[in-house]
Structure formats: structure tokens, C-alpha cells
Amino acid sequence: MDLRYTAEEEAFRTEVREFLAENLPDDLAAKGRNGVKLTKAEMEGWHAKLQSRNWLAVTWPVDYGGSGWTAVQRHIFEEECALANAPKVVPFGVGMLGPVLLKFGTEEQKQEILPRILNGADWWCQGYSEPGAGSDLASLKTRAVREGEDYVINGQKTWTTLGQHANRIFCLVRTSTEGKPQEGISFVLIDMDTPGVELRPIRLLEGGYEVNEIFLTDVRVPVSNLVGEENKGWTIAKYLLTHERTNIAGVGNSTKDLEKLRTLAQHMVRNGKPLAQDPVFMSEVAEVEIDLEAMRVLNLRALSAAKDGAAPGRESSMLKIKGTVIRQRIQSLTRSALGAAAAPFPASDLPENARTVPEDAADAAADYFNHRKLSIFGGSNEIQRNIIAKDLFGA
Structure with a gap:
């Protein structure tokens, strides 16, 4: 057991794992594992399963249909979902507009819109x-x-x-x-x-x-x-972006991707031995792992700051920068580990007689190229550094 967590928190982790084992379809987990995009119906179906337990809007108050979880519970949930290859919750209604309406919306807007986000009537x-x-x-x-x-x-x-x-x-x-x-x-x-x-x-x-x-x-x-x-929408815009940037960090996804990279290094052979025995390559992996562990602590701090509707502040910008750099670094190391097998196209697009690449290579290049955007959207990392400097030093 990880000694950073209490017995109650470990019991909650077990509850999440049991839920995922019972409710996550194998085909959705396989798509998540192989980086295959989901259909709208599949995303909505997963949202409905989560909402059946009030586990969809994890940051909302219980009175409005949220989970009422602590910051640590939200972190555990995200981590376990990522490790199980569960679909990510589409954030625009639940993670962005919802918190905005809870803080800035009229009661009429809350009563009309929030239930429609939860029941899937509005996307x-x-x-x-x-x-x-x-x-x-x-x-x-x-x-x-x-x-x-x-x-x-x-x-x-x-x-x-x-x-x-x-x-x-x-x-x-x-x-x-x-x-x-x-x-x-x-x-x-x-x-x-x-x-x-x-x-x-x-x-x-x-x-x-x-x-x-x-x-x-x-x-x-x-x-x-x-x-x-x-x-006065600029105040709302900034508030929403702090929630978006916190979500972009993707601690759970990076944890999953790092485990996948370690497994891959055990199987890929270079110079006659497994890549996992290459000290140069594994030192790079260890460096990423250290950064990820530090970010996990920062993520908990940011989630705690967001309690009761408060904006996370500069922590969200710090998470956005570090989270995207870590994610991109893991994907770069994955391509390096795969070598020539990391072809710049999905394995499913290859002719039958050319599908000789490892299963782990599927979509590795596509993920790498697609996630170049991580350091740009939600406010580029350069802009986030300016935000942090201004907040710390009043520049």
C-alpha cells in the first residue's frame, strides 16, 4: 500500500477499481490502450455509467449532482481510470462550463443547464x-x-x-x-x-x-x-482557463504512458540486449518519473485550491507547463524505443502483409504528432510562464 494514503483513501481506491472492473467494457479499454478515438455514442455511454454513481461531475457540489469528493479522491479516481484505460470525461460541459455556472451563473441557469450536462441532453x-x-x-x-x-x-x-x-x-x-x-x-x-x-x-x-x-x-x-x-467576461474566461489548464496536466495519463514505456523497454532489443538495460535510455526514463512524482504532489495542491469553487491560481499554469512537457517527453521516448517501428501512420492503415510492427507501436507516431498541441492550447507554455512571473513578482 502506498503510505501516502490513509486507509479510507485506499478503500476508496479499491471501490474505484471494482467499479471499473464491473463497468468498463473491454472494447473501450482496448481502444484507450491503443489510442483509438471513440465515437460520440461510446463517450456518452461512459458518461452515463459514471453518472449512475454520481461520479461524472467530480468537482461539483453534491447539491447540484456532483460527487462531493476530496482532492485526494479526485486524484485517485483520475489515476485509476487512466491505468484502466478508461475514456477521459469530455471536459467542456462537466469540467469547464459547469464550474463557471456554479460561480457566475444565475440560479435559473444552474437549474436549467447543469442537469442537462449530467444527463447528456447537451453536449x-x-x-x-x-x-x-x-x-x-x-x-x-x-x-x-x-x-x-x-x-x-x-x-x-x-x-x-x-x-x-x-x-x-x-x-x-x-x-x-x-x-x-x-x-x-x-x-x-x-x-x-x-x-x-x-x-x-x-x-x-x-x-x-x-x-x-x-x-x-x-x-x-x-x-x-x-x-x-x-x-465582465474576461474574469470568467480566466476562471475557466484555470480549470482547463489543471485538466490538461494529465497526471493519470502520464502515469499510464510511463508504465507502458517501461514495459516496452523490457521487450525492445537494442545492441543485443533489452532496452531496459541501457543506462542512458533508462536514466532519461527515471528523470521523467521524478518529474511526474513532483507534479503529482502539485496536482493535489491545485485540486485542493479548487475546493468550493476557488480558482487554482498559478498552480494551474505550473501544472499545464510541467504536465505537457512530461507527456510530450514520454511520447518522444516511446518513439525512440520503438525505433523504425514507430511508423508515422496507424498500424491499421498498413497492408496485411506489412503489419509486422509490435502492438505497442500502434499509433505511437500519431500520438506524438497530435500531442504537439498540448504545449499550445489552453494558453501556450510561454504565456503560462509570463502568468507565473506576474503572479509571483508583480511584473
């Missing part, structure tokens, strides 16, 4: 980035002009992850051009089937499709869909 996507406003998000140009009881919205959003599955989107829009750029931004909710909303797919480097661009042309949205105060 949300995020409308933050624009072609000219990524890391410099405050320079966004999508404009919302009030006409009576509606906003009329025109603009473009990009990198909208899983937008092809969504029926609703939360957006940052400009409602004023006076003062600093941050002072004229508002946070609004939009139905994707509203006239004037157009979604176009973006094909990624490794050939996958999970992000989109969205065009908004004279889209009419009720003013009641505004969250918080008009022109």
Missing part, C-alpha cells in the same frame, strides 16, 4: 480562440451587438474541439470596444442549430479530425444567455 464545445486571437485571447474580434432582447453575433472561432458532436457552445464575444481589450468581453451561450452558425472541420497533422472552425453570421442569441455581467 458543449468551447468558443474561445480565433484566427487572430489564440494566446493573445483578449484581442478577439467576434462581435455581439445588442438589439432589444437579443445579441446579434458575427465572427469566427477556431480549434473548436469535438464541435462536430456539440449542440451548444459557450463563447467569448466582444460587446464593447471602449477601454482595455479585456474590459469589453462577454461570456454567452449559443445553440449550435441557431441560423447563421456554420461548422467546418479541420484535418490534423496525423490525419485525424477532432477540431473545427465555426463561423457566426448574424446569429441572434437571447440576452438571457449571457453568463455574469456584460463586458
